[in-house]
Amino acid sequence: MNIGIVGLGLMGGSLAKAVKKYGIAKKIYGYARSEKSKKEILELNLVDELVDIKRLKEECDLIVLAIPVDTIISILPEFLDIKDSTTIMDLGSTKEFIVKNIPKEIRKNFIAAHPMTGTEKSGPKASMDNLYEGKTVVLCDLEENTELHKNRAIKIFQDIGMRIVFMNSHIHDVHACYMSHLPHAISYSLANTVMNHEDPKSIIALAAGGFKDMSRIAKSSPDMWTDIFKQNRENLLKGIDLFEVHMKNVREMVENEEYEKLAKWMKKANTLHEIL
């Protein structure tokens, strides 16, 4: 099988490395737009060959779109003429909007996937050969795909060591909001709270594990995350509102010195870790 990867940043580059590590592809083709990315991809030896979209469609059995979610939508028209036997797949963090926008010509070929993994880093240099190992990938609305494409997608994720979860794309977006999009909005807000203080440097001199963990994802790419917030707008607004209820709660309990109630509320939060 030949695999083509569009976008060789953190997600695409790591996929290329994993595919190479496990000897899954005969040949790995890559497509990148910027000259800077192309140079880095070649230096890192991420793919066997960088090609244009035309060659990608000719050579590959599986084409993976590892690009920001809005770019996934805008690039789709270029893939309307793929072969029946070519699988095309995206790795975007939102799924419902993408699924709704898959052109009917390639609906059967198109696998909507979301590997629940990543780091705050981006670009080819951020890629790691073990990013996917032991992590979960969500495959959405597979009943719209033919067996060939479905099985090919399942096999590749199994081969790189992932746990597979099947889910409706709408439900996926609700869950991904709580597990990833809302936490990003919160982390960006916390980082901005500190950066807008009159003296962020001496405050951050005291940073320990708690703040480091809570602000790590505030380093994530604004372009990528603006697109995600846009595509999962409704769920994110709902998520923020529910989170805000709890922020108001804790503020009120502290303000009113209701410490027993506060401890009880914290205990409820502790129960998360019976699951996680």
Add this chain to the structure above:
Amino acid sequence: MNIGIVGLGLMGGSLAKAVKKYGIAKKIYGYARSEKSKKEILELNLVDELVDIKRLKEECDLIVLAIPVDTIISILPEFLDIKDSTTIMDLGSTKEFIVKNIPKEIRKNFIAAHPMTGTEKSGPKASMDNLYEGKTVVLCDLEENTELHKNRAIKIFQDIGMRIVFMNSHIHDVHACYMSHLPHAISYSLANTVMNHEDPKSIIALAAGGFKDMSRIAKSSPDMWTDIFKQNRENLLKGIDLFEVHMKNVREMVENEEYEKLAKWMKKANTLHEIL
């Protein structure tokens, strides 16, 4: 030097291990109240001997209070008759209220310290011999201490590999609020947002690094953190209000689809990582 540690949970137990690792004390004495803790402390061999407060005061050159911040206040009357040459020190996360409540009889002996380190775990079994290594400790209002006690405190933290920062206790509490107390309030709120959802289990099945990091400290002890919120109440309320401005901002930008403004706001958050 003999060292006595009151409370041998995460902070006190880890201090005992570090002191032993670096051969700093001739003998380490411990004091614990609950039978469960005593049993664990002895099983883990954290101290040379468990004693009562009276023996602790007789035997130790340095007594460390590694207990919740409200308990620090309530236990202080038991230490009014320590020798002039005995150093007493607390490791609490808040400093201004504690400093204000140090009885004048022992003000010169009392070192207000806050090691900026920890994990979400608590109890003797959570202790680690490298919890303090390479981390920062804040020493507050040292101008109130005599040289003997000041130098003893500085030396022990240097000996266990810590970076020392000197700070006014009021400023400390503001900074600690942003770096630790506010992040805890946020993490508890995020955990509660998810735990109050109708189906937390299937949502959390998709948890990856982002959510795991953001919810880790929501596992922290409610008793300990209720006390901290209580003692740093004013700063925490102010911190929550400033954070809430940003949560309102992000909600508004998403609601109004102001995506360029949103990307700019995220970029501002990114700048945190030029410092951290």
